[in-house]
Amino acid sequence: MFVAAAGAYVHVVTHFIQAGLLSALGSLGLMVWLMATPHSHETEQKRLGLLAGFAFLTALNLMVLFFNSILPTAFMGTAMIFTCFTLSALYARRRSYLFLGGILMSAMSLMLLSSLGNLFFGSIWLFQANLYVGLVVMCGFVLFDTQLIIEKAENGDKDYIWHCIDLFLDFVTLFRKLMMILAMNEKDKKKEKK
Template sequence: METLQNFTNMMNNKLDQPIRGHLKNVYASIASATFAAAAGSFIHCNGYFEGGLLSALGSIILMCMLAFSRNPDGKDDGTRFMYLNGFAFCTGLSTGPLIDLVWDIEPSIVVSALMYTCVIFTCFSLSAIIAPEGKYLMLGAPLMSTLSAMLLASLLNIFIRSHTIAYMQLILGLLVMSAFILYDTHLIMEKFRMGDKDYIWHALTLFMDLASIFKHILILLADKEQGSRKKDNRR
């Protein structure tokens, strides 16, 4: 209890009241979006509606609607909050086929991926919040460069078809998206200080990081499980 109280006091000293309120809105919106995504995945996995091209298109449309209706003063009539949850729902539907595939391999992988994702997101978010102001903003250029290099490698691997390259890209992708939590959290805080109070858009940014981390972990754990089974079959 004393450790928790010390940590709370440190957070209160680190952040002033306005930015604490903003981050509270951001993370509450992320929580809501996460439940919406879970609902979308549940609907696909139980056969109520098949996720695929249509749901992916829905995600793009809703993200564009959020982008074109940006509101820097932070006021929202609920419409953009619905757009955010609609985007998350469509993202969950689109992720449904992957979850379905991994569930057939080993159901516990999905639960483990959720737990690992929550731990990574929480730890990196707290690290960003308590770090010195603007410390991780310098990560922007290296992360973008790394993403560009990974995109080129993905295009080349279409012809090479190397499992090793694909696996290394998954690991590197997980590291990059984890680092993006640090960068995006600091960027959100810096934008708020400059007058951008659009917590819905800020929540969308971090939710996309969260969803990407979950997918990377899901694929890595599934690949590991399949590799273990192949070794067992050879013995």
């Protein structure tokens, strides 16, 4: 998160608007490279560097998409939601949220199909429904991924770098959804004032 914050800060200071596509491709490339690098003691430093680069470029790309006055509100809201759902998963009975995996993936598939359909219909209602349902689904993924990581660790999977990627992606997606909802609400308030 500190490296991602550094990426956001670099964007704010330099106003590097052209970084959108480049940072997206760079973060995707680093993620693929990280997946291809095996987990071992010898590759740990290399994988940590790839993780840092991925976080930096992801935050840079996110700031290109969304930078305005609601950023602190969205970040604090995301941090609170993420913390609450993570603590809930940590203190819940072991494996009690693992059943959510199939439901969440089905919901993601339906959201993808409705988003593709909305390209043709252009319905603002469907777009808003997708945002709010997506926020709920991502909260479910925080529960699921946290318990899945605990279960994997207890079964011998000690790849904490990849576990970091799972939780980081949950956080970023939550942040993106919340930022879009807040931006949409702010836009509606400005319309009402006029």
